[in-house]
Ligand SMILES: Cc1cc2nc3c(=O)[nH]c(=O)nc-3n(C[C@H](O)[C@H](O)[C@H](O)COP(=O)(O)O)c2cc1C
């Protein structure tokens with residue numbers, strides 16, 4: 033039996049979605065843009081890490097992340113307001129302040145989620161008020177198929193999910209605070225890990241952190 | 248189970264422990280006592296007593312709350328009042344055995360006070376702190392042997408548990424709801440409501456978790472309760488389990504608390520042996536088991552969703568709420584997560600009734616608050632006062648005020664992400680809501696007193712450094728936002744700050760509060776926001792004048808030897824200066840070579856107090872021109 037669709041309004045547009053669907057997917061499916069880096073539709077529990085997808089819901093006093101908020105009948109959602117723009121702009125600036133902005137030499141140039149958000153929301157790639165804090169950590173290019181560049185990583189966690197899903201579970205979050213990185217189990221170079229070379233992590237990476245070797 | 252029989256046996260055991268026919272010695276050997284040398288004191292007492300052939304019972308109890316005076320020993324001799332001795336060393340322990348036990352000299356010079364009315368000395372209850380203190384959560388701490396379940400039973404333990412089997416689950420929840428009990432882990436959520444949601448979530452299985460992660464530096468309330476009165480927590484957990492229908496519980500203790508882990512495990516084993524835990528508890532149809540889980544010690548693992556992930560064997564990272572643990576917690580099942588002190592309060596409410604409990608405290612915050620008083624205060628240690636007691640009463644009357652005639656500057660409440668409140672806020676009643684309004688949080692109950700020698704910018708930097716390092720790294724706001732804030736604070740204390748930082752700090756703080764995934768990030772900016780609000784002038788002094796008003800920030804101070812105060816023939820400062828920055832100038836007056844000085848502060852301590860010739864000055868440029876080191880001495 034087909035489930036009854038939920039009707040809601042996003043930015044004044046009437047939208048239908050499956051019950052239990054998150055606002056983010058309902059919006060994207062209707063061509064309403066909400067910036068996001070860490071959301072994966074099939075993932076059971078949303079990551080809610082990037083803090084870009086904030087929306088306001090009528091009747092709620094605080095903005096919520098669209099990737100973790102299920103749709104509800106009659107819900108009225110705003111994806112763009114002064115308040116929303118302030119938080120997501122700050123989140124974007126923070127991410128960019130720790131991102132090695134080197135688009136011209138990046139193989140993700142023109143297919144990078146950061147560039148996409150920047151273009152759609154008119155956010156500058158280089159923040160005016162925050163200095164760059166990129167630490168220029170060593171790049172792991174030990175693997176024959178792909179490279180991990182921690183200086184471009186936004187720690188969205190998609191690769192961790194992908195690696196776990198395909199059964200390897202080699203990629204993990206490691207350390208805390210500003211030192212947090214994506215690491216192999218035990219911190220060994222990729223080539224020495226149990227990586228099976230499926231490249232699922234590369235395909236989910238929204239930025240230039242996990243990229244195939246240039247051929 | 249024959250509870251009356253267990254009780255009468257417990258009474259007999261207690262009588263042996265506390266009867267008046269024999270001399271009894273109690274030594275406080277919780278971690279706070281051990282850190283001060285209580286085990287050595289205990290060993291000395293035992294050896295000496297054996298050597299001298301004295302007939303005395305010696306027992307270990309938990310934390311008595313007077314942690315400033317550890318190690319603590321209580322001696323009660325037949326015919327004399329029980330006396331509590333403080334700051335006991337092994338030498339004093341020997342003297343106590345020889346003079347007090349062997350002879351009849353009560354050694355009043357070592358005594359803090361008596362425990363009962365007498366003609367010799369005042370009781371400790373005559374101390375001003377007892378006017379304000381009301382020990383409910385700490386009711387048994389320091390009075391009973393935590394290893395002995397009978398001691399807990401004699402003092403009313405497990406009576407509440409016995410009575411709930413005559414109640415329905417709803418009745419129990421109603422009592423807790425009506426009592427107004429709010430969680431002591433920081434958030435202050437209604438405990439009864441949490442239990443009700445958990446019960447009604449209707450999972451296949453349900454769990455009860457006691458949160459004893461206690462990652463705040465300086466906080467040790469939960470450790471003290473677990474080490475001193477573990478059964479109060481266990482009984483509270485069993486009552487919660489009954490109310491929500493849970494069969495399995497966990498105590499999540501940080502592995503850095505080995506004594507707490509051991510004490511709780513021992514208590515669980517005892518409770519199980521006697522039928523308070525396990526199958527058909529106290530003869531009822533109710534079954535419940537408790538397991539101790541040792542946490543890895545990350546601060547963020549105290550956050551309930553991270554804690555649950557950690558028990559599930561995953562990295563301790565919080566996830567978005569909802570779903571709350573009450574509906575989807577451990578292994579996806581409804582789970583009650585409560586703090587140690589919350590559970591320890593529960594049996595009292597069941598025993599004395601919701602009305603009794605709700606009569607204590609304020610309109611919105613019922614019961615008592617336990618604080619770990621630390622920092623620049625005379626009586627550091629554990630304090631328990633009714634909610635609504637003012638900060639001034641806690642700090643000045645219970646805590647004995649700021650030592651060394653220094654001026655109070657601020658009190659930092661709520662752990663690393665709490666706020667720093669100034670003198671003008673001291674008349675605030677301590678409860679969940681007024682603290683929040685003032686910019687602090689109730690948090691874990693850490694309370695650090697700062698005096699005129701503490702720089703508030705440095706204090707904010709210090710706390711933010713902690714939260715930044717402990718950020719789990721998952722969310723952008725907390726991981727990167729606190730880093731930028733920390734960098735700016737570092738620049739300010741280094742003397743490289745800019746006025747526009749202050750606006751940026753505030754803006755970032757607001758965004759981090761609003762945009763962070765969990766309460767670690769949401770509250771991390773508190774120390775910065777409150778110091779900006781209450782101590783703005785200190786920020787300005789650092790930035791504009793390059794001056795640290797508290798003379799604490801190394802980059803902004805310089806050392807100067809007052810020529811007319813220097814005794815000249817004394818070389819103390821020259822001798823201790825490892826940087827060789829101090830030399831004898833004309834007329835042997837000592838002079839600091841500013842280029843060489845590393846600002847280690849050793850010379851200030853070395854200069855004899857009768858001269859007091861060395862001072863710190865800020866800004867560093869305010870130091871008067873001094874003579875240069877003679878060429879030949881320079882080499
Ligand atoms: C960073 C962080 C650390 C926390 N640490 C603790 C802790 O050590 N102990 C604790 O009981 N609650 C801690 N909490 C609060 C818990 O998430 C949870 O609210 C609490 O255990 C619920 O118990 P209560 O209702 O009895 O207060 C922490 C929260 C955060 C955000």
Ligand code: FES
Nearest residue numbers: 068080082083099
């Ligand atoms: S997409 Fe929602 S927080 Fe990242």
